[in-house]
Amino acid sequence: METTREKLINATFDEVFSHGYQGASLSDILAKAGVHKGSMYHFFANKKELALASIEETILQKNAEKYRYVETYTSGFLEEFYTRLRDTSVRDFKRGCPIANIVQEMSNIDEDFNTLMKSIYGAFRANIKAILDKAIEVKEMQPCDTTKLALFITSTIEGAILAAKASGNAQDYVDVIEELIVHIERKR
Amino acid sequence: METTREKLINATFDEVFSHGYQGASLSDILAKAGVHKGSMYHFFANKKELALASIEETILQKNAEKYRYVETYTSGFLEEFYTRLRDTSVRDFKRGCPIANIVQEMSNIDEDFNTLMKSIYGAFRANIKAILDKAIEVKEMQPCDTTKLALFITSTIEGAILAAKASGNAQDYVDVIEELIVHIERKR
DNA sequence: GCACCACTTGACTAATTGGTCAATTTTGGT
DNA sequence: ACCAAAATTGACCAATTAGTCAAGTGGTGC
Numbered sequence: 286m287e288t289t290r291e292k293l294i295n296a297t298f299d300e301v302f303s304h305g306y307q308g309a310s311l312s313d314i315l316a317k318a319g320v321h322k323g324s325m326y327h328f329f330a331n332k333k334e335l336a337l338a339s340i341e342e343t344i345l346q347k348n349a350e351k352y353r354y355v356e357t358y359t360s361g362f363l364e365e366f367y368t369r370l371r372d373t374s375v376r377d378f379k380r381g382c383p384i385a386n387i388v389q390e391m392s393n394i395d396e397d398f399n400t401l402m403k404s405i406y407g408a409f410r411a412n413i414k415a416i417l418d419k420a421i422e423v424k425e426m427q428p429c430d431t432t433k434l435a436l437f438i439t440s441t442i443e444g445a446i447l448a449a450k451a452s453g454n455a456q457d458y459v460d461v462i463e464e465l466i467v468h469i470e471r472k473r
Numbered sequence: 474m475e476t477t478r479e480k481l482i483n484a485t486f487d488e489v490f491s492h493g494y495q496g497a498s499l500s501d502i503l504a505k506a507g508v509h510k511g512s513m514y515h516f517f518a519n520k521k522e523l524a525l526a527s528i529e530e531t532i533l534q535k536n537a538e539k540y541r542y543v544e545t546y547t548s549g550f551l552e553e554f555y556t557r558l559r560d561t562s563v564r565d566f567k568r569g570c571p572i573a574n575i576v577q578e579m580s581n582i583d584e585d586f587n588t589l590m591k592s593i594y595g596a597f598r599a600n601i602k603a604i605l606d607k608a609i610e611v612k613e614m615q616p617c618d619t620t621k622l623a624l625f626i627t628s629t630i631e632g633a634i635l636a637a638k639a640s641g642n643a644q645d646y647v648d649v650i651e652e653l654i655v656h657i658e659r660k661r
Numbered sequence: 662g663c664a665c666c667a668c669t670t671g672a673c674t675a676a677t678t679g680g681t682c683a684a685t686t687t688t689g690g691t
Numbered sequence: 692a693c694c695a696a697a698a699t700t701g702a703c704c705a706a707t708t709a710g711t712c713a714a715g716t717g718g719t720g721c
Contacts, residue, residue, distance in 0.1 A: 289698080305578050308495040311679060323682075324699050332679065379581045388639045389577040390493050393567045399641070406639040436645055437629075437652040440636045444628030447635075451576045451594040453587070457624055464625040468656050477668080499709060511712075512669050520709065 290328050292318040297339035302383050305390050306336050306398070337401055340387060344405055352412040355419060362420040363469070370442070370462050378449040378458065384409065385443050410435050426472050434472070441465045478516050480506040485527035490571050493578050494524050494586070525589055528575060532593055540600040543607060550608040551657070558630070558650050566637040566646065572597065573631050598623050614660050622660070629653045 287295075296318035300309040311332050315322055329335040354365065369375075380386070384405055391398035414435035420426040445461035475483070484506035488497040499520050503510055517523040542553065557563075568574070572593055579586035602623035608614040633649035 304582060305493065305495060307493060308578075308582070310677085312677085321700055322680080323701070326680075326682095327698060381577055381581070385635055386577050388635060389569055389574050390496075392638055392641075393569070394492060394496070402639055403641065406636070433648050433652065436636060437649050440632030440645075440649045441625075441629045442632070443635050444630070444632030447573055447576060447631050448594070448624060448628045450580055451590055453580075453591065457628075460621050461625050461628045464621065471659070498707085500707085509670055510710080511671070514710075514712095515668060 289318075289320055289324060292320055293325055293328065293335060294339045294342055296320075297335055298343045298383075301336055301339065302380055302386065305386065307390065309336070333395075333397065337397060340383070341401055341405070344383060345408070348405075348408060348412065352415070355412075355416055358419075360423055360425070362416055362423070363425050366416050366420075367466055370466070371459070373455055373458065376446065376449075376455070376458065378446065378453075378455050381450040382443060382446045385447065406439075410439050413438050429472055434469075438465065438469070477506075477508055477512060480508055481513055481516065481523060482527045482530055484508075485523055486531045486571075489524055489527065490568055490574065493574065495578065497524070521583070521585065525585060528571070529589055529593070532571060533596070536593075536596060536600065540603070543600075543604055546607075548611055548613070550604055550611065551613050554604050554608075555654055558654070559647070561643055561646065564634065564637075564643070564646065566634065566641075566643050569638040570631060570634045573635065594627075598627050601626050617660055622657075626653065626657070 293314070296314050297309070300314045300317060304310075311322075311325075314335075315325060318325075325335065329338065351369075355362070358365065384402070387398065388402045388406060392402050393399070410432075414431050417426065417429075417431040417434055421428050421431065441461060442465070445458045445465070448461060449455050449458040481502070484502050485497070488502045488505060492498075499510075499513075502523075503513060506513075513523065517526065539557075543550070546553065572590070575586065576590045576594060580590050581587070598620075602619050605614065605617075605619040605622055609616050609619065629649060630653070633646045633653070636649060637643050637646040
């Protein structure tokens, strides 16, 4: 069963993902969660702490799941990575990427959001770098500066999601990803 | 001299660029512009119309200036493009890219914003495509699908700006751009 | 000198915002 | 059964929000 705190974390993430932090209404979050105001203030000091906790816990958990496979594999790192990149079913092109949304909205406005998003985006880059390092380790790829390549890949992925959101056309994401894979394949 | 309308357009763009549309306070915009409320409502029907006009006029004008050179050149299209891409002085990595910011915040929330941003992002892609087509025309580049390449380039640029905003490190932008240029150079 | 009109002023409203808090109910330990 | 702590309820508050509007100003054409 979902605890009150979990209800709040989930409703907040969805509401912030849909309307942004500033656009997210506390009353709407409470209505969606089915939790009363005072109850929420029992668990969180204010709207900001609620949002920060919601973003951190939700995204870190999703990411841990998403990249766990790297630990369990012994080969085929790039192929598996491409497969997951190509999988559009896990994407929400209407709302975009939750990380990018919050970075864009809040990084220059609030220091606490800035700090959190820095660490989340950093973790994203680290996850991609770990895949590349594994690929090099098992000779699926030539040695190269994986920090920079991971930066390039994450940037292009975020750009691809943005392009699809802007045009309303998921194919734009696919097209960018295919070109990105061509680029990575040149490092074989 | 700046007209009242221009004052409003400029103050609004700056305020929306800094705090987002939803985070932009009408009172703050009016204070910054030095214009009274009723005066603003004489020119614009509401906050949304003000913001839409401000975004459209400001970005379209900036873009027209930025890519005018393509018309006047007869060669060196790619080199000039790279020089401009590498120029970090025109970038505001704290606030990011005004286009991306608004797309992220508003495209899935409001149909009018969605329509406007679709056309602005489309114009951005068309401008890059025009450069590539010119480059191919004068044999600086092998013929290729310039629509897709332009999509890839714009995506990567937006991702690069986002990465620099997230990390607070302008070097991230530079690193992504250099890798992007390597990719484009392979099409020579 | 007067009539017209674009523009300006700023007080006002209704709705919503995030936040407070005292009273109450529920829970778990002994 | 009893008690204390944890959790819940919902009325209330001050501040801010976008938006309205009647009254006024100043310039232009006649």
